[in-house]
Amino acid sequence: MGMNEPVPGLAAGAVEGPWYHPTGNEVALFEQCHARGLAVMLKGPTGCGKTRFVEHMAWKLGRPLITVPCHDDLAASDLIGRFLIQHDGTVWQDGPLTRAVREGAICYLDEVVEARQDTVVVLHALTDHRRILPIDKTGEVLQAAPGFQLVISYNPGYQRMLKDLKPSTRQRFVAMDLDFPPPELEARIVQHESGVDQAAANGLVSLAERIRQLRDRGLAEVPSTRLLIAAGTLMASGIPLREACYAAIVSPLSDESSMVDALRDLVDATFV
Structure with missing residues (x-):
């Protein structure tokens, strides 16, 4: 705008x-x-x-x-x-x-x-x-x-x-x-805005919660609700779950190889 x-x-x-x-x-x-x-x-x-x-x-x-x-x-x-x-x-x-x-x-x-x-x-x-x-x-x-x-x-x-x-x-x-909503509410927001089902929305919020714990461990910015909605939108449009998370969450957050690897590991651990 x-x-x-x-x-x-x-x-x-x-x-x-x-x-x-x-x-x-x-x-x-x-x-x-x-x-x-x-x-x-x-x-x-x-x-x-x-x-x-x-x-x-x-x-x-x-x-x-x-x-x-x-x-x-x-x-x-x-x-x-x-x-x-x-x-x-x-x-x-x-x-x-x-x-x-x-x-x-x-x-x-x-x-x-x-x-x-x-x-x-x-x-x-x-x-x-x-x-x-x-x-x-x-x-x-x-x-x-x-x-x-x-x-x-x-x-x-x-x-x-x-x-x-x-x-x-x-x-x-x-x-x-203002801050990120509580997990249950954030999942409802992600589901409403992106069109993914409840299980996928819960998974995206769970992933965000894990990544946000890295705020003081080398990660300058943590995943926003906006990033979760972007990932959910990709998933709802048919992009595979992990690929959507890599593109919409992991890649925007860091270019440093070890941090990217750690974030990818969290994605794989969240969506087993």
């Missing part, structure tokens, strides 16, 4: 929204934050369902959703907007954040710490009682429309080793900790 692709909510006539199975009280907490104009920070490992959760909540609340994948080169102008040169002069084009502020949309900044720090600072005036967005290039000061909400996400386990949000930024958000 690109930064210029809003996801329609109920107001746009959606009948069935993105499927999400709660693991705690995150739905009620998000609803209360939205009703009171509080910004939300989602913390959790890669592939645990943060993006799907935001998509589901936008649908449930009937708000359009604008998603921005953050990266090292993301500048403030990429969020706010810029002047474009046309044949008859220059014209201002709103960025995704400005569009969300004007339209009362939910703006979701995915992996926000990947963005430059000077870019993150432009969010501050939107995350307190002012709820404004100053646009220096046009002289406008936008008041956030009703329904606007700022949501950010990041992976604290990964980012802590590289970079992190400043305390002055973190304390502007209500933080919600």
Whole structure:
């Protein structure tokens, strides 16, 4: 989903929204934050369902959703907007954040710490009682429309080793900790999303549980629920079980030969 692709909510006539199975009280907490104009920070490992959760909540609340994948080169102008040169002069084009502020949309900044720090600072005036967005290039000061909400996400386990949000930024958000679901629930999610039977879903989750124990033994990233769904999707389409696991789980996790061999052994031991 690109930064210029809003996801329609109920107001746009959606009948069935993105499927999400709660693991705690995150739905009620998000609803209360939205009703009171509080910004939300989602913390959790890669592939645990943060993006799907935001998509589901936008649908449930009937708000359009604008998603921005953050990266090292993301500048403030990429969020706010810029002047474009046309044949008859220059014209201002709103960025995704400005569009969300004007339209009362939910703006979701995915992996926000990947963005430059000077870019993150432009969010501050939107995350307190002012709820404004100053646009220096046009002289406008936008008041956030009703329904606007700022949501950010990041992976604290990964980012802590590289970079992190400043305390002055973190304390502007209500933080919600998301993690991989309990095994029984994760198996139901894998079964629902991929189409495999219950036994296969249970096996994939059991494999993930074993691999996740290697987090501090040379494995930088552990298998996400997203990877399990990918493996299940391959299996449901006719790819042999082990081949699906090798392609969708083992290979994405490591290139180091001894670790790959260990992961393959876990696959073979799980699906005997």
